[in-house]
Amino acid sequence: MNRTRLEAFSDGVIAIIITIMVLELHAPHTSSARVLSLADLQSLRGLWPVFVSYILSYVYVGIYWTNHHHMLHTVRRVTGSILWANLHLLFWLSLVPFVTAWIGQNHFAPTPMAVYGFVLLMAAIAYTILQHTIIADQGPNSVLRAAVKADWKGKVSVACYLVGILCCLVSAWIAGVLYVTVAMLWLIPDRRIEHEIRRHEPSTEAEVK
Amino acid sequence: MNRTRLEAFSDGVIAIIITIMVLELHAPHTSSARVLSLADLQSLRGLWPVFVSYILSYVYVGIYWTNHHHMLHTVRRVTGSILWANLHLLFWLSLVPFVTAWIGQNHFAPTPMAVYGFVLLMAAIAYTILQHTIIADQGPNSVLRAAVKADWKGKVSVACYLVGILCCLVSAWIAGVLYVTVAMLWLIPDRRIEHEIRRHEPSTEAEVK
Amino acid sequence: MNRTRLEAFSDGVIAIIITIMVLELHAPHTSSARVLSLADLQSLRGLWPVFVSYILSYVYVGIYWTNHHHMLHTVRRVTGSILWANLHLLFWLSLVPFVTAWIGQNHFAPTPMAVYGFVLLMAAIAYTILQHTIIADQGPNSVLRAAVKADWKGKVSVACYLVGILCCLVSAWIAGVLYVTVAMLWLIPDRRIEHEIRRHEPSTEAEVK
Amino acid sequence: MNRTRLEAFSDGVIAIIITIMVLELHAPHTSSARVLSLADLQSLRGLWPVFVSYILSYVYVGIYWTNHHHMLHTVRRVTGSILWANLHLLFWLSLVPFVTAWIGQNHFAPTPMAVYGFVLLMAAIAYTILQHTIIADQGPNSVLRAAVKADWKGKVSVACYLVGILCCLVSAWIAGVLYVTVAMLWLIPDRRIEHEIRRHEPSTEAEVK
Numbered sequence A, B, C, D: 001m002n003r004t005r006l007e008a009f010s011d012g013v014i015a016i017i018i019t020i021m022v023l024e025l026h027a028p029h030t031s032s033a034r035v036l037s038l039a040d041l042q043s044l045r046g047l048w049p050v051f052v053s054y055i056l057s058y059v060y061v062g063i064y065w066t067n068h069h070h071m072l073h074t075v076r077r078v079t080g081s082i083l084w085a086n087l088h089l090l091f092w093l094s095l096v097p098f099v100t101a102w103i104g105q106n107h108f109a110p111t112p113m114a115v116y117g118f119v120l121l122m123a124a125i126a127y128t129i130l131q132h133t134i135i136a137d138q139g140p141n142s143v144l145r146a147a148v149k150a151d152w153k154g155k156v157s158v159a160c161y162l163v164g165i166l167c168c169l170v171s172a173w174i175a176g177v178l179y180v181t182v183a184m185l186w187l188i189p190d191r192r193i194e195h196e197i198r199r200h201e202p203s204t205e206a207e208v209k
Helices: A001-024 A040-044 A045-073 A080-094 A096-105 A110-138 A145-146 A152-167 A174-188 A192-199 B004-026 B038-042 B045-074 B079-094 B096-105 B110-138 B143-147 B152-167 B171-186 B190-201 C003-024 C038-042 C045-073 C080-094 C096-105 C110-138 C143-149 C150-165 C173-185 C191-200 D003-024 D038-043 D045-073 D080-094 D096-103 D112-137 D145-148 D152-167 D170-185 D191-200
Strands: none
Touching: A001 A045, A001 A080, A001 A096, A001 B004, A001 B045, A001 D003, A001 D080, A001 D096, A040 D045, A040 D112, A045 A080, A045 A110, A045 A174, A045 D003, A045 D080, A080 A110, A080 B004, A080 B045, A096 A110, A096 B004, A110 A145, A110 A152, A110 A174, A110 B038, A145 D191, A152 A174, A152 C080, A192 D038, B004 B045, B004 B079, B004 B096, B004 C045, B038 C038, B045 B096, B045 B110, B045 B171, B079 B096, B079 C003, B079 C045, B079 D038, B096 B110, B110 B152, B110 B171, B152 B171, C003 C045, C003 C080, C003 C096, C003 D003, C003 D045, C045 C080, C045 C096, C045 C110, C045 C173, C080 C096, C080 C110, C080 C143, C080 D003, C080 D045, C096 C110, C096 D003, C096 D170, C110 C143, C110 C150, C110 C173, C110 D038, C150 C173, D003 D045, D003 D080, D003 D096, D045 D080, D045 D096, D045 D112, D045 D170, D080 D096, D080 D112, D096 D170, D112 D145, D112 D152, D112 D170, D152 D170
């Protein structure tokens, strides 16, 4: 089975997810001022929650894409289970534009923020399932297992999402801070996998087609 | 002719089909509650038919993608007939978002459910035509023919769609149960093709680019 | 320069063009009938011009995709001129969803039909320009020139579009018949290029990656 | 790490950006005239600002795509920093449809024109950051550095955007002229990189897969 096509399809879906979120930014109406006007600039101000939620989700989807990129790089054989574990992950990611629109349109209200956290949580779980599926297929000498090790980042993220959802019972802002913190944590791409791959394939040059 | 490009184009179309369906999930309005509120969570309840129809169609399109992935893997030469049989399949799949929106917005009313079944039926027929086109091109030693054999799954699906459409004369729920059953039947990816390919290409390692 | 990426980008744009046209099919409202009702089925009837225009444009874009596929197959070197001639073609194709919506929403009224023909005409011209750019780059032994020869199909199409646009001064239906005729003409993929390629690369097996 | 996937993802995002802009062109209503009517053709006239802004942005995004194409061609190793510098560039490009809709719907009003220039400015800066990230990774013998040299085009563009934004305090038209000028400047693809690559890889034939 061909890894290239699995990557291409995932790239397509993720590219569309990331781009349709921008459709939520509706162009505001401007006055008939003939020069740059502060009033018109301020018409953008109403868009800030939509814009901020777009940035947050863009970073999240970007993180998933880069880590997915690294993880699939270790895959040597694409099985049916990997295909479906991947489709399961893409399903939860495909809900990100919906919850992003929901928090943006409602100024980060607590209920949408909790549901946003829930979708992130499910995506994180789906990512872990995909990871385990690949490791199981690779057997005892799994490159991915060696790279991921205890996966504390994955565990901390899940904990943060859970705490974040619960925090919405008190204040949506704590949840927001937690979600941003998890994003920060992952912004550093998963060098563990990069390192393991290099250990196993000393000549990275050969990697480049 | 280049198989890669046929796959890339199909992946693009299928990725867009799968993702634009999520645009039907319109973010509901929330109250001004300052903490997580049950009333706001219940505003999601009105979305359930849209959400359920999204899941069903996501699974269906996912099934088509994985089986298409396996089937095209056996193609060694892309002819004009294969290109058009493939475009014909993509045409019917491109109508899935439309019928999905229709059943979702009308709470699985019988008429949309019958038309939904009709589109699934036509996609199944288009898939069979593509399969036959590839087998015909591969000649007597066709890997795909050996893999597909009697294709009972394809025949059962077509029968289920036909019965499902007729059932809408009585109740849309029976049709729904039938459509879900067919999806279940296919969720197990087409291992027949995987097996045949492995028989013909013993070293799967060599498959990976 | 890398041909693969030119193909991938074109595939992406064409896949999106083909798929966003289906967004024009808005799901109609259904009655509360509990079983399949003829009245509800008839609510689809109002969609027929949108649906027919979708089929016509789908076939047109499909034709462009298959012929583009064959033409780019002869390209050995991607120059800046080829990149921009290709972007120019994609520009006119990107207007197809707009004119398709226009003719569909207005029941093939003569003015939209004329503009539809104009966009098809410009796309045909852009395709010819791309063809000439590739031939010019390939020099005297151009595989593409040998394949295309006098390009009577291209010339007949341009003539049909021009006559079709003029016909809208009398009746939009004649234009419609002409546009369908051109589509029919091209539905047979450009075997000339397939033949020339096979003459130059006797072992097609080697083509498959 | 695999360059192909970085290209495929960027192609996907750019293809979607370029195509969703066309959704702003809403099909106007036509009269019931039975033949081609001047009045109906004039209904297109109201679309001219949307159409002109679409052309401008199409050219801009096309320029980014071709230059990105050339630049990534020099990349031999994809690091985490390159992935994120690329996502940063795609972020600013993803805002192009939004500002394009804004200037189109408001007839190139000065405030939207200033914000349009700001997004172009940020995209240019993001492109420069990506360029520097690649050069830094390539080390002292960087092919890209040799190709880009003093990058006067990049510097002139940034200056034009800045002046353009300021001009909106006086007149949006000067800004428009400046933005068009920058587009003209870049329409000629970055042959510097093409030349450097050929110097380093004398047999371009070998480039083609």
